[in-house]
Amino acid sequence: MKTRVKKIIDKYHNDKGFLVPILQDVQKEYNYLNREALNLVSAFLEVPISQLYELGTFYKAFSLKPRGRHEMKLCTGTACHVRGVPLMKDNIERILQIQAGETTPDLEFTFETVNCLGACALGPILVVDGEYHGNLSISKTNRILKKLGKKVKIDEES
């Protein structure tokens, strides 16, 4: 781990001014802001750990908990909401057996809601690993989840 973190920091010439990009790279490397990695960054750059924790909790892009292999973001903006997103949210939560904002224990899925993706014409909309699925329906969420994970059990097939 030491060499991997060192490599990231070297990329930014040991410059404390690049804390956010460094943490972004650390997050990319480990999929979340791993505690040991943060301690290493703190030691290498001589930045107090409290400051790194501050950054890690301030930005939504950072996560201090491990994230799932697949990231799902469901839009809950007004346009999507009136087209039935709450039902789809319940469906996804039921299938993954987690609440929005959580990660499945097997680290396969992270499911979050976002407030508006700015693509209201396509609503309801779900982003899975950067891929946009528009005109969402409950049956579509079932299909998407089935395609992604064999472990996911879907009762009603439609």
Next chain:
Amino acid sequence: MAEMVSLTIDGLKIHAPAGTTILEAATDANIYIPHLCSNEELAPYGACRLCMVEITQGERARLVASCIFEVADGLEVKTNTERVLNVRRLVIELLLARNNKHPALRKIADELGVKETRFPIEQKGCILCGQCVRTCREVVGVSAIGFSGRGITRKVATPFMESPPDCIACGSCVYVCPVQFIPMKEENGVRTIMKYDYPMQKCRKCGQYFAPKKQLEYFSKITNLPLEHFETCVDCR
């Protein structure tokens, strides 16, 4: 000697060195501006917004936080206009929603004629002025505590919400807090800050507990003097 600028505060002509803030200039001229987050030992921060004043530069009048706005030549400052007082009343109401018990806040509220807050009282205690965090960083120099989260979830936090590894138990955060939010007690040679325990050092001569061990270690580190030098209390030295 720094360059002097002249400005008026509430109609009073004032000369102040360039680079000082309106709040400092006003305080020197015995003009009272309420404030909570400003501390002369710390860099200007501008968190509490209680020190808002109205300034006129040229045609336009606007509101600024006097603790971060630097004096300028020809600046006209008013600390007591209705516009200013309205903002302060709102600010103190918001602060009372976080803590409606503390005498320091109640006193400022009384001065502004605010009796109760219209907002739901959350009784969080901490008013997020950041003096503890800034003192730890700027004065003590260890940065053991920081903020976490943002918006409504922002709070003063230790890294990972655990016992802070860099803390030297000096208690500066406790001392500087304007609302006494951070509890500290000393009992049987252990100092407890928040919920974390730090062992104290017994004086080598008089045998009294006098300072946290971690603080003495830190002194020894920054002064390059042997630790034994600090293990005797100031009275016995």
